[in-house]
Amino acid sequence: MRRSTGxxxxxxxxxxxxxxxxxxxxxxxxxxLRAAIETETVKGDLKAAIxxxxxxxxxxxxxxxxxxxxxMGQCYDKLGAxxxxxxxxxxxxxxxxxxxxxxxxxxARKHLAAGASSPDTTFAAKPVFxxxxxxxxxxxxxxDGRYIAYTMPYGYGPGPTIVVQDLxxxxxxxxxxxxxxxxxxxxxxxxxxxxxxxxxxGTQVAYFSRTVTEGERLHVINVxxxxxxxxxxxxxxxxxxxxxxxxxxxxxxxxxxxxxxxGQLIAISVADGVSAVIVPAGVLDAKYSPDGRYIAIEKExxxxxxxxxxxxxxxxxxxxxxVQDDNAWNPMxxxxxxxxxxxxxxxxxxxxxxxxxxxDGKPEGIPELVKKDVPPLLxxxxxxxxxxxxxLHTTDLYVVDIDPEAGKITSxxxxxxxxxxxxxxxxxxxxxxxxxxxxxxxxxVLVVRSAASGQERLIAPTGLPDYWNVVQPAWFPNGKSLLLxxxxxxxxxxDLETGASRLLMESRATPEGNNHGHIRLAPDGRTVYYTSxxxxxxxxxxxxxxxxxxxxxxxxxxxxxxxxxxxPDGATLAFSTTFDYGTEKERWVIMTVPAAGGEPKEVFAxxxxxxxxxxxxxxxxxxFAVNNDPxxxxxxxxxxxxxxKGTGATPLDIGLHVAAYLDIxxxxxxLVFGDWNHxxxxxxxxxxxxxxxxxx
Numbered sequence: 001m002r003r004s005t006g007x008x009x010x011x012x013x014x015x016x017x018x019x020x021x022x023x024x025x026x027x028x029x030x031x032x033l034r035a036a037i038e039t040e041t042v043k044g045d046l047k048a049a050i051x052x053x054x055x056x057x058x059x060x061x062x063x064x065x066x067x068x069x070x071x072m073g074q075c076y077d078k079l080g081a082x083x084x085x086x087x088x089x090x091x092x093x094x095x096x097x098x099x100x101x102x103x104x105x106x107x108a109r110k111h112l113a114a115g116a117s118s119p120d121t122t123f124a125a126k127p128v129f130x131x132x133x134x135x136x137x138x139x140x141x142x143x144d145g146r147y148i149a150y151t152m153p154y155g156y157g158p159g160p161t162i163v164v165q166d167l168x169x170x171x172x173x174x175x176x177x178x179x180x181x182x183x184x185x186x187x188x189x190x191x192x193x194x195x196x197x198x199x200x201x202g203t204q205v206a207y208f209s210r211t212v213t214e215g216e217r218l219h220v221i222n223v224x225x226x227x228x229x230x231x232x233x234x235x236x237x238x239x240x241x242x243x244x245x246x247x248x249x250x251x252x253x254x255x256x257x258x259x260x261x262x263g264q265l266i267a268i269s270v271a272d273g274v275s276a277v278i279v280p281a282g283v284l285d286a287k288y289s290p291d292g293r294y295i296a297i298e299k300e301x302x303x304x305x306x307x308x309x310x311x312x313x314x315x316x317x318x319x320x321x322x323v324q325d326d327n328a329w330n331p332m333x334x335x336x337x338x339x340x341x342x343x344x345x346x347x348x349x350x351x352x353x354x355x356x357x358x359x360d361g362k363p364e365g366i367p368e369l370v371k372k373d374v375p376p377l378l379x380x381x382x383x384x385x386x387x388x389x390x391x392l393h394t395t396d397l398y399v400v401d402i403d404p405e406a407g408k409i410t411s412x413x414x415x416x417x418x419x420x421x422x423x424x425x426x427x428x429x430x431x432x433x434x435x436x437x438x439x440x441x442x443x444x445v446l447v448v449r450s451a452a453s454g455q456e457r458l459i460a461p462t463g464l465p466d467y468w469n470v471v472q473p474a475w476f477p478n479g480k481s482l483l484l485x486x487x488x489x490x491x492x493x494x495d496l497e498t499g500a501s502r503l504l505m506e507s508r509a510t511p512e513g514n515n516h517g518h519i520r521l522a523p524d525g526r527t528v529y530y531t532s533x534x535x536x537x538x539x540x541x542x543x544x545x546x547x548x549x550x551x552x553x554x555x556x557x558x559x560x561x562x563x564x565x566x567x568p569d570g571a572t573l574a575f576s577t578t579f580d581y582g583t584e585k586e587r588w589v590i591m592t593v594p595a596a597g598g599e600p601k602e603v604f605a606x607x608x609x610x611x612x613x614x615x616x617x618x619x620x621x622x623x624f625a626v627n628n629d630p631x632x633x634x635x636x637x638x639x640x641x642x643x644x645k646g647t648g649a650t651p652l653d654i655g656l657h658v659a660a661y662l663d664i665x666x667x668x669x670x671l672v673f674g675d676w677n678h679x680x681x682x683x684x685x686x687x688x689x690x691x692x693x694x695x696x
Contacts, residue, residue, distance in 0.1 A: 029061035033068055046075045057093075058169065066104035069094045073111060088112070096144045096383055097168060123690075128167055128387075128682040137389045137682065139287075139330075140243050141379030142202030147223060148378070148387070148682070149196040149205045162196045162207050164223045167682075175205060175225040197241050198223070199248045204270075206231075206251050208239055218251070220270060231273035242286040245314075252278075252286050252295065265297065265316075278316035285330060288314070289337045290382075294361045296322070296331035296340045309342050311361050322356050322363045330376040334689070335384040343376045351375060370688065378682075386688050390681040395674045397425050397436065398656065404668035407621040407641045409652045416449065416672075423674060424472030424518075424661045427451075429479050431666040435496075437470045444468065446482065448496060451670075461494045463501035472661055474521040474528075483546075485519040485530060491546065504546050507532065518612065518661075520566040520573075522595075529554070529573060529595070531561045541573060543595065555593045555600050562611035567619050571595055574603070574613040574622055590622060590642065604642045604649055612660060617668025620644060625659040625673070626651065639673065 036052035039045050053072035057065045069090050076087035094101070094108040137150040146168050152161045164173045196207040203223055210216045216239055218232035231251075232239070242252035242265075250267045253275075265279035265286055278295065279286075285298040297310050306324040309331050313319075322340060330343040339355045346352050353374040357364035378387045396418055401411040416425075417438070425436035434449045438458075446459040461468075464486060474483040476493070484492045484501070494501040507530065520529040526547060532540045539561040544551035554573065563575035573595050578588045588610045593600040604610075609627035616623070623641045637658045642649040658676040665672070 027061060027064070029056060029059050029064035032056050032059075033064050036068065037071065040071065040075060046078055050075050062098060063101055063104075066094050066098040066101035069098070070104050070107050070111075073108065077111070092383060093168075096381070097146055099144070123685070123687045125683055125685045128684055129170065130679055130681040137378050137680075138197040138207075138241070139332075139376075139378050140197035140199075141381060141387050142198055143200045143246075143382045144202060145381035145383065145385050145387075145684075147198050147202040149198040149207075151196050151207070162205060162221075164198065164205060165682075173223065173225065175221055175223065197243060197251075199244050200246055201248055204248070206241060206244070208241060218253070218268065218273070231268060231270065232275070243288060245288050246290055246292045252288065254283050254286070263300065265295075265312075267314075278314070279312060279319070287332050289333050289358075290335065291337055294358075296333060296342075296358075298329045298331055298342075309340065309356075311340070311358060311363075313361060318361065320362050322358065323354075323367050325367075328354070332377050332380060335380050335382060339689075341370065341377060341386075343374075346372075353377070371685075374685075384686075384688070386685040388683050388685070390683060392677075392679040392681065393421065394677045394679075395421050395423055395660070396677070397422050397434075397672060398675055399670055399672045400652075400654065401669060402616075402623075402664075402671050404617050407616060407623075407643070407648070408650075409654070409671075413654055413656065413675075416454070422447070424470065425449075425672045425674065426473055426475060426663045427665045427670075427672065428475050429477055429666060431670075433479075434672060435473050435475065435482055437473065446473070446494065446496075446499075451665075459494070459496060459499045461492075461499050461501045463503075464492060464494075472518050472663075474519050476521070477523065477525040483519065483521055483528065491519075491528065505544070505548060507542075507544075507551070518563055518565065520564060522566065523570045529564055529566060531564065533560070539577070541575065541593070543597075552597070554595065554597045557591075557600065563613055565612075565614045565622075566595065567615050568617060569619065572619075574615060575600075576610045576613055576624065578609075590624060592644065603644060603646045606649075610640070612662050614662045614664050614671075616641075616664060617666070623652075623662055623664065623671060625662060627658055639671070 032052065033056055036049050036056065039052055040049035050072055053068040053075070056068035057072065059065055073087045073090035076083040076090060091108040091112050094104050098104055137148055141148045146166060148165050148167060150163055150165065152163060161174050164175055196205055198205050204220055205223060206218065206220050208216060208218055216234050217230050218239065219228060220231055221228040238256045240254050242254060244251055249270055251270060253266055253268060255264045255266055256262050263282045263284060264277060265283040266275040266277055268275045279297065282299045282301050283297050284300055286295050288295055293314055295312050295314060297312055299310050300307050306321060308321060308325045309323040309328050311320050311322055323342065325344065327345045328342045332341045334341060339357050341353060341355045344352045344354050350373060352372050353370040354367050355370050356367045375388045375390055378389055380386050397416040398413040399416060400409050400413045402408065403410050421439040423437045425434045427434060432451055434451060436447050438445055438447045440458065443460065446461060448457045448459065468486050470484050470486065476483060481496055482494045484494055486492055488507065490506050491504045492501045493504055527543060527545055529541060529543055532542045538556060538558050540556040541554040541561065541564050542551040543554050557577045559578045559581055561575045561577050564573040565575070566573055571594065572592050574590065574592050576588060576590050578586060580586045587605050587607055589602055590604045590610055590613050591600040591602055603622065611625045611627065613622045613624040621641050621643055623639060626638050626640050638651040639654045639659050639662065640649060640651050656675045659673045660676050661674040663672050664670070
């Protein structure tokens with residue numbers, strides 16, 4: 001009997017392999033598939049077979065991969081209801097990602113339709129992956145959920161990079177490098193964050209670029225980097241991508257050039273670049289419905305017309321209000337086209353996801369809350385998977401011991417805070433405490449931390465604007481209050497016992513506002529030094545008395561300034577800046593200038609970013625943060641030191657992420673700094689809407 005069973009299994013295996021592999025197709029993938037089938041059918045080890053099928057499914061042989069996924073789904077089915085979700089995912093993956101493998105797709109559909117698996121309809125949100133760098137995802141994902149495009153804003157040599165991410169194979173492909181912004185733009189690179197969008201079929205990417213010489217251009221390029229072309233080129237105005245039409249023949253964009261046509265919604269032909277106006281003005285964002293008949297738009301109107309979410313026909317001949325709400329934005333259709341999703345801001349940092357039914361381009365029912373605390377959606381796949389990105393910014397504080405004579409560190413960094421935003425730590429005049437700004441839950445507070453015990457005291461300042469931001473506070477000489485440069489516009493004094501704040505003076509006004517950066521208080525506590533930005537990116541260091549009176553310009557440079565920092569004797573300022581920005585000759589420079597005013601003097605220059613110089617206690621050394629941008633093998637983000645004579649420039653080998661906001665204790669033996677970390681996470685939500693119950 002055993003012999004008959006073994007013979008029958010062998011015959012089954014031979015038949016399966018013959019049908020699956022064929023006598024002339026003995027590639028490595030085919031051999032691996034045959035071995036997996038043997039593990040499944042002869043040995044009966046379903047779990048081991050699943051692991052083999054998984055390996056084949058990630059290979060480059062699409063025929064073998066699709067067949068492996070089908071068999072993997074069958075293995076999960078055999079394992080019972082506990083593995084139903086995995087079985088469903090395997091079959092759905094075949095349908096979504098292997099449309100060219102018709103036999104495997106038909107087999108997968110058969111198993112789903114026959115109820116071979118019991119799909120799990122429970123809502124689930126899970127991370128696709130997390131990357132420790134800033135990346136800005138375009139609001140479009142391929143309909144099969146395999147590809148998404150994003151922009152890396154810096155760190156790739158000559159400019160930001162357009163990248164296509166394969167969400168299945170986890171492969172990144174860099175397909176476009178962009179040039180620098182115009183000199184009058186305060187941002188470093190040309191393309192707006194997240195302004196790269198992949199076509200519905202996952203074959204092309206569209207993005208805008210802006211340069212001084214070429215103006216603004218709309219590019220379309222294949223996902224493999226081939227066949228780049230420019231669809232639209234214009235010298236003026238600002239165009240933002242909204243998304244592709246479902247058939248991939250048109251690209252939605254808003255055009256903002258001022259005047260009555262501000263926020264014009266246009267559809268650009270991918271074939272020839274010809275654009276057609278759909279909505280004449282007021283549009284901030286827009287998305288096609290899955291069938292391409294309608295467009296959901298976020299619109300800002302002039303009173304008394306309501307702001308909110310509208311639906312307009314694809315031809316633009318009918319417009320209907322869906323939701324009247326100033327806080328509603330980012331409209332997006334559900335996969336079946338029956339509802340429009342939109343984000344709604346509940347508080348400063350909390351966002352909710354809402355939806356409203358739509359039938360024939362008109363609202364059905366009332367808006368309903370879908371999920372709380374969900375970032376704005378990036379896109380939806382044809383199977384109803386909803387993607388969003390989470391940008392996690394953390395700044396934690398560290399302290400390290402230094403040798404004031406040699407200018408070297410004598411300990412490894414000790415972490416003072418964990419997970420959160422903790423900014424601009426500065427030592428008290430006696431070195432016994434640190435003061436810094438921190439976000440705790442939804443509240444921004446001042447923190448005074450004991451250097452000896454680590455005990456923290458939270459202070460919620462009163463008398464400040466409703467929204468306030470401080471780069472780095474400064475201690476008054478008596479150690480009882482802090483000087484705060486608030487929102488780059490005014491200076492306040494905050495009592496550390498009561499938290500009461502009073503306005504001391506307004507900053508010196510400039511056409512583009514102010515950017516205090518690091519404020520430095522003179523030893524007498526009566527004079528403040530800060531930076532002030534001009535009409536372009538030129539920046540001045542301003543000296544101003546807290547007793548009143550106009551600010552006096554100490555010096556001016558052509559670019560932005562990092563710092564400044566005041567020497568221990570109060571006689572000299574140190575700062576960082578850059579020359580020949582955006583060119584091959586670009587260099588970053590540490591400079592000093594007399595606090596009384598004069599011509600800046602170069603101390604040290606390099607080809608990498610240098611920021612936030614601070615003085616050693618004896619005034620012989622300058623410590624500064626280095627950002628490895630552009631990246632060079634063997635060099636990393638670190639803290640460096642250089643003598644004030646420009647010699648002995650050496651990294652301290654701190655070995656963390658991006659250091660910022662340095663400050664040295666009064667005794668010159670401890671250096672505190674912030675470690676800035678940016679993690680980009682891509683998440684997917686499944687079963688966002690509960691499946692309708694089957695009638696009995």
